[in-house]
Amino acid sequence: MTDDWKTYKPLLLPDLPGLTDIETYEKYEGYHALKTVLDNPDTWSPEEVVLQVKDANIRGRGGAGFNAGLKWSFMPPPDGKPRYLACNGDESEPGTFKDRKIFEFNPHLFIEGAIIAAYAIRAEQIYVYIRGEYRAWVRILQKAVDQAYQKGYLGKNILGADFNADMTLHMGAGAYICGEESSLMESLEGKRGYPRVKPPFPAQRGLWGRPTTINNIETLANVPLVIRNGSEWYRRIGAETHPGPILYGISGHINKPGVYEYPSGMSVHTLIHEVAGGIRKGKKLKALIPGGSSTPPLRADVLDGLTMDSDSLRKAGSMMGTAGMVILDEDTDMVDVVWRISHFYHHESCGQCTPCREGTGWLEKTLRKIRNGDGEMRDLDLLLAICNRMEGRTICALADAAAWPVRYSIERFRDEFEAKCKQTVYALS
Amino acid sequence: MAESFSFDGKDLEVIRKILSRYPHKEAAILPVLWYAQDKFGHTSPDVQHLVARTLDVPEAHIHGVVSFYTQFYEKPMGRHVLDVCTCLSCQVCGGYDMLSYIEDKLGIRAGETTPDGQFSLQSVECLGACGYAPMLQVTNKQYVNHLTPEKIDRLIDDLKAGIEPSFESMPPKQHEKDNRLS
Ligand SMILES: Cc1cc2nc3c(=O)[nH]c(=O)nc-3n(C[C@H](O)[C@H](O)[C@H](O)COP(=O)(O)O)c2cc1C
Ligand code: SF4
Ligand code: FES
Numbered sequence: 001m002t003d004d005w006k007t008y009k010p011l012l013l014p015d016l017p018g019l020t021d022i023e024t025y026e027k028y029e030g031y032h033a034l035k036t037v038l039d040n041p042d043t044w045s046p047e048e049v050v051l052q053v054k055d056a057n058i059r060g061r062g063g064a065g066f067n068a069g070l071k072w073s074f075m076p077p078p079d080g081k082p083r084y085l086a087c088n089g090d091e092s093e094p095g096t097f098k099d100r101k102i103f104e105f106n107p108h109l110f111i112e113g114a115i116i117a118a119y120a121i122r123a124e125q126i127y128v129y130i131r132g133e134y135r136a137w138v139r140i141l142q143k144a145v146d147q148a149y150q151k152g153y154l155g156k157n158i159l160g161a162d163f164n165a166d167m168t169l170h171m172g173a174g175a176y177i178c179g180e181e182s183s184l185m186e187s188l189e190g191k192r193g194y195p196r197v198k199p200p201f202p203a204q205r206g207l208w209g210r211p212t213t214i215n216n217i218e219t220l221a222n223v224p225l226v227i228r229n230g231s232e233w234y235r236r237i238g239a240e241t242h243p244g245p246i247l248y249g250i251s252g253h254i255n256k257p258g259v260y261e262y263p264s265g266m267s268v269h270t271l272i273h274e275v276a277g278g279i280r281k282g283k284k285l286k287a288l289i290p291g292g293s294s295t296p297p298l299r300a301d302v303l304d305g306l307t308m309d310s311d312s313l314r315k316a317g318s319m320m321g322t323a324g325m326v327i328l329d330e331d332t333d334m335v336d337v338v339w340r341i342s343h344f345y346h347h348e349s350c351g352q353c354t355p356c357r358e359g360t361g362w363l364e365k366t367l368r369k370i371r372n373g374d375g376e377m378r379d380l381d382l383l384l385a386i387c388n389r390m391e392g393r394t395i396c397a398l399a400d401a402a403a404w405p406v407r408y409s410i411e412r413f414r415d416e417f418e419a420k421c422k423q424t425v426y427a428l429s
Numbered sequence: 430m431a432e433s434f435s436f437d438g439k440d441l442e443v444i445r446k447i448l449s450r451y452p453h454k455e456a457a458i459l460p461v462l463w464y465a466q467d468k469f470g471h472t473s474p475d476v477q478h479l480v481a482r483t484l485d486v487p488e489a490h491i492h493g494v495v496s497f498y499t500q501f502y503e504k505p506m507g508r509h510v511l512d513v514c515t516c517l518s519c520q521v522c523g524g525y526d527m528l529s530y531i532e533d534k535l536g537i538r539a540g541e542t543t544p545d546g547q548f549s550l551q552s553v554e555c556l557g558a559c560g561y562a563p564m565l566q567v568t569n570k571q572y573v574n575h576l577t578p579e580k581i582d583r584l585i586d587d588l589k590a591g592i593e594p595s596f597e598s599m600p601p602k603q604h605e606k607d608n609r610l611s
Contacts, residue, residue, distance in 0.1 A: 010601070010603070013601045013604075015603075015604045082452065091557045092554075092555060092557065093555070094516045094517040094518065094554070094555035094559065095517055095518055095555070095559050096555075096557065096559070097557045097558055097559050097560055097561075100557060101601055104598065105600065105601065131557065132463070132498070132500045132569065133500070133556050133557065133566060133569065134557065135569065135570060136570070136571065136572070136596050166450075168450040168451075170456075170459070170460065171459065171460065171463055172459070172498070173459055173462070173463065173498035173499070173500040173501055174498050174499035174500035174501075175497060175498050175499065176554065176555075187459065188456060189453065189455055189456055190453075190455035190456045190457065190458035190459060190486075190494065191455070191490075191493075191494065192493055192494060192497035193497060193498075208452055208453060249559065249560060250560065251518040251522075251559035251560045251562060252517075252518050252521055252522065252559075252562075253521060253522070256602055257559075257560035257561070257562070257602075258560045258599070258601065258602030259560065259601050259602065260601065260602050260603050261601060261603065275603075276602075289517075293516075293517050293555075324559065326517055326518055326521075326559070328521060332521060336520075337517070337520065337521065340515070340516065340517060340520045341517060344516055344517070344554055344555070347554060348554065
């Protein structure tokens with residue numbers, strides 16, 4: 001990667017004040033993509049929108065990186081009964097704080113993208129599930145939604161076309177698991193957020209048993225860009241297999257933490273040392289958690305040449321996740337960090353599956369013991385054995401998300417874990 | 430004497446509007462619980478009973494929902510609830526130090542309420558403000574970012590004086606003047 005990033009002009013969060021106001025947004029081509037589609041139904045049939053978005057290869061920004069257009073294509077043909085789009089603004093993966101930037105600084109881009117998505121999948125009801133803590137951002141988004149209704153971008157016969165869409169904001173109430181798509185649907189239906197067994201997938205049986213597509217907020221904000229400029233243009237941004245702009249949320253021991261928008265495939269070193277001003281207090285880097293708490297931590301010595309896209313991160317032994325990068329300096333106690341991550345997953349496990357309910361508890365308990373100086377070497381084997389019994393054996397991916405950071409931290413920072421265990425036993429006797 | 434809770438005509442109007450957004454009334458449970466908690470300060474069993482009756486759904490179901498979600502207060506809390514994030518990014522940026530500072534200052538531990546009923550303190554999971562760590566949220570409302578002991582002192586004085594913190598906007602970093610590249 002060259003210095004291209006220095007001249008990059010943000011597309012999702014452009015440096016234009018006042019975009020929350022619909023008239024300002026309209027001035028900068030806002031809602032043009034939606035108009036283009038609805039005014040030219042022959043060129044832009046729902047199928048064509050799906051094809052273009054699929055061809056653009058917008059990889060889901062909620063964590064799994066699935067091609068958005070491909071997901072839309074799984075929706076069955078309409079049968080005259082309701083279909084739904086659910087927008088995932090639960091944003092609860094530790095290290096992640098980017099969707100709120102879209103709500104606050106460019107809400108109409110998301111709304112426009114969601115309306116186009118609803119058109120493409122032939123859904124007339126859009127629900128936006130937003131974590132309950134984001135009440136301030138729900139307010140901002142609600143204002144934007146009201147404006148979109150007033151201007152006729154939402155409601156009946158949008159822009160005179162034979163297409164209706166309603167958008168309803170729905171607040172969660174403090175449960176990380178509700179970001180998991182099937183739990184989100186349960187929660188929206190007014191229940192405890194227990195993930196559903198899959199299959200059936202949401203496209204077959206989603207909200208109220210009807211076909212439903214779930215996309216992340218940032219994913220949907222990319223959609224108008226594709227319609228405005230074409231899929232080929234979009235695919236030229238950033239990394240070949242994971243194209244487009246990315247909201248990098250950078251936190252931890254870093255001089256200038258915050259959310260930055262750059263193309264995918266940015267060099268990790270550039271992001272850390274140039275974009276975000278380097279490690280705090282002139283310290284050295286010890287580890288990077290590249291995409292939220294569930295993505296395996298990487299040692300500083302494997303970061304050379306590493307870029308922020310799923311291929312590069314997978315090769316290095318981690319994942320892109322939400323691109324919420326947590327920077328850990330040389331003084332970080334990895335055992336303490338991994339214990340706190342385990343505490344999180346234990347707290348957030350919904351308790352439906354035994355391996356997850358019991359496993360997250362055991363991971364936390366064992367890590368706390370090691371952290372507190374009561375650990376023994378065989379506890380490390382115990383931790384890995386618990387991970388083995390959790391991964392791939394549960395209804396949803398929370399159990400995997402809980403196991404990975406533990407497994408890979410022990411693998412990659414074993415000396416620190418061992419030091420803690422050894423120190424203990426002898427100190428006690 | 431047990432307090433009694435009820436919705437007035439205006440409340441029922443709001444609830445009717447909420448119901449109109451969904452194909453099934455159960456979907457209105459979370460929004461109506463939020464509405465009730467805003468009005469009464471909690472969703473204790475009496476409030477759950479009211480919500481169950483208003484929406485005509487079993488009370489046991491409402492109770493199951495309330496107990497699943499951490500933001501619903503099953504019993505009355507202090508006038509101000511300080512939710513200090515101690516999760517990943519906040520942890521490594523001093524979240525626990527801020528928590529103990531507040532514990533010492535208020536003379537209570539996380540999970541407790543001051544005897545005068547002014548403050549409840551909780552240690553909570555990631556609030557989606559990781560770049561602004563350490564941080565806390567006040568009573569399910571505003572975020573207070575980049576905490577320091579001084580900032581906490583001011584916040585607590587303000588809250589005692591009835592001044593709620595205002596919304597702190599955190600613009601994308603690259604738009605800040607000293608970060609602008611052209
Ligand atoms: C435990 C768990 C928590 C999740 N939390 C979120 C979340 O907060 N926001 C989100 O967009 N996706 C979250 N996801 C991913 C969703 O299940 C789903 O894949 C995503 O919303 C799909 O949107 P996308 O394809 O546009 O990324 C979570 C997944 C799991 C397993
Ligand atoms: S894996 Fe964990 S969080 Fe997911 S359904 Fe099972 S118990 Fe619940
Ligand atoms: S870790 Fe504290 S806000 Fe995310």
